[in-house]
Amino acid sequence: MRDIKNALQLDAIDRHILAELQRDGKLSNVELAQRVHLSPSACLRRVRQLEEEGVIAQYVALLNPKAVGQHGTSFTIINLETMSNQLLGAFEQAVRDEPRVLDCYYVAGSNDYLIRFAYRDAEDLERFHTEVLMHLPGVARSNSMLVLRTVKKTTALAV
Secondary structure, three states, X not given: OOXXXXXOOOOHHHHHHHHHHHHOOOOOHHHHHHHHOOOHHHHHHHXXXXXXXXXXXXXXXXXXXXXXXXXXXXXXXXXXXOOXXXXXXXXXXXXXXOOOEEEXXXXXXXXXXXXXXEEOOXXXXXXXXXXXXXXXXXXEEEEEEEOOXXXXXXXXXOO
C-alpha cells in the first residue's frame, strides 16, 4: 500500500481514472478506457494497480436514504464520562457493532466523538437516541444536530 509521501505521485491518468470511477463506479473497463484515452488493457492494468496499492479502497452502491425510508439525518456529538483507554475501546467497539451508525469520528476539542446516523421519523430518532446512543459504553452526554437540508454531499475526494 502506498504511504502518504507516495500517494502524491499519482500521474494525470491515474487521477483521471480515479475521478471517473468516483463519478460512476459501475463503468465497464472499456467505457473507462475510452474516457481516459487508454487502451482497455492499459486501463485495466492501472485500475488493478490502484486497487492493489490501496488507493481504491472498495466499490459500493450508494443508496438514496429517502427511497429506503430514512428521511432524516442526525449528526450527534458524544461526550464520554472518562477518557480511559478501556472505555474508549469499549465505546468504539460498540459503535462498530451498531449497524445504524453510519460514521463515527474521534474528534479534537471539547467533544469526544461525532456520529452520523439516519432515521425514519421523530419516533425512530427518539428510539435510537434512548435505546442505542445512551446505552453505548460511557456516554455522559449527547447533542444532536438534525439536518434540515443537504446543500452538498459527496463521497468523491479531489484528486
